[in-house]
Amino acid sequence: MNFELNMSLSDLLLLLPEIVLTVWLCLVLIADFAFPRLPKEQLAYFSIAGLVATLACLAWLDINHVTGALFANMYVLDRMALFFKMFIVGASILVILASIEFVHKFAFFRGEYYFLVVMSALGMMFMASANDLLSLFVTLEFSTFGFYVLVAYLRDDVASNEAGLKFFILGVFAAGLLGYGISLVYGETGKLVFSDMASAQATPGLIIGFLLIFAALGFKIGAVPFHSWIPDTYHGSPTPVTAFLSIAPKGAAFAILLRMFFVALASFKPMWVLLLAATSILSMTYANIVAIAQTNIKRLLAYSGIAQIGNVLIGLAAGTKMSNDAILFYLLTYLFANIGAFAVVIAVSHSIGSEEIDDYSGLNRRSPFLAFSMLLFLLSLAGVPPLAGFIGKLYIFVSAIKEGLYTLITVGLINIVISMYYYLIVVKKMYIAEPHDPAPIAISAPLKAVVYISLAGTLLIGIYPQPFIDWVVSATMMFSHFGTPAATIIPPVSHFGG
Structure with a gap:
């Protein structure tokens, strides 16, 4: 594959967000080493400033509909890539804000922590634009390197060390599956770019290759049966890292999955629908049933994820x-x-030193704000109206009903009922059980800001979803040939009671 490296200014514009974040990443590292007495809280805000600048670049590109491709279509910037990049950067900002108080627990390398978070975000941004198998492999591993270190950041904590080891071993195994799958696909087709594979024939080697690639990406998103690393890794990791792991890498992986299934494998849809339906049923049913028995809040959220x-x-x-x-x-x-x-969870564990669900007893009396916030977040995850999670589940189910996937919908509805049970166990502890310690729980300003932003997003998207629906509809216009656009099917916001 030949492409020239001499790039014009218009080409550099497509890489502007990554260039900005790369420069800022270097500045974060330089500031940490050059000014060792610089308060790490200031380094956190400096990192956030770089992410905000990157987010502004992404928003400008999105508003002005700047799109294009580089390196012989290996890197693409379209509306979907911009959506996922903003998604990743937004999650990174919230995670760093949530980390400021937690970082004091680290005995060493407090400044490097922020560098690793921003580096992982940069890798995931490249993932969102990966349009071929080679860039998929490179960007996925680039984004994972930071997580290998972050998961085991609590050096004196046995659980964190165990989580890091398990995550590393299974991550390397997944990388091996990905590499082998890519070699099979390339051997069968002689192509690396997804769009060039659209006319490929379904040979056994090609099918096995894509199954191995799906297995590696299944590890990234934590779908059953590729989920084994999630409970122990979530439990042992520093809680802000757990929060980061639970959302940002999954968004980046779904950017790849959408391109792979709807571009490279579009003609094989009857085959992969069954694979995805089976994986979906296994993931929902297994996770919701096992979550009922959990006594640790991070493990419960792991299975919920x-x-x-x-x-x-x-x-x-x-x-x-x-x-x-x-x-x-x-x-x-x-x-x-x-x-x-x-x-x-970070606020409660920082105050009481425990992540057990039983220690959430009487949380409403110790911190009405935290208890009410957790109530809304859990109800949103369960899909209760008028919160954002309800609109999200409704949107997903309507799209599946349009395709006649009634068995899948039935299983999904049953699992919503199961999930309500274990979410309400936590709610019962917070509002009905007596507190073990009546002392109030304090929450730092940065952490309170994260909770307020999350509450605003959960309520706003649930009550007034139309602008967000319009955003995602425009982000996936590249797939318009796959059926009726959602904007013509989803009712206006007034039908949702907004």
């Missing part, structure tokens, strides 16, 4: 323009509810 991915896979299995819109919208609702829930 696996079940949420099962819901997203319903949309992927539907395989239409509308379902693509629904996936992006669902991920947006999940971003606010999940990071908000983890922010509450």
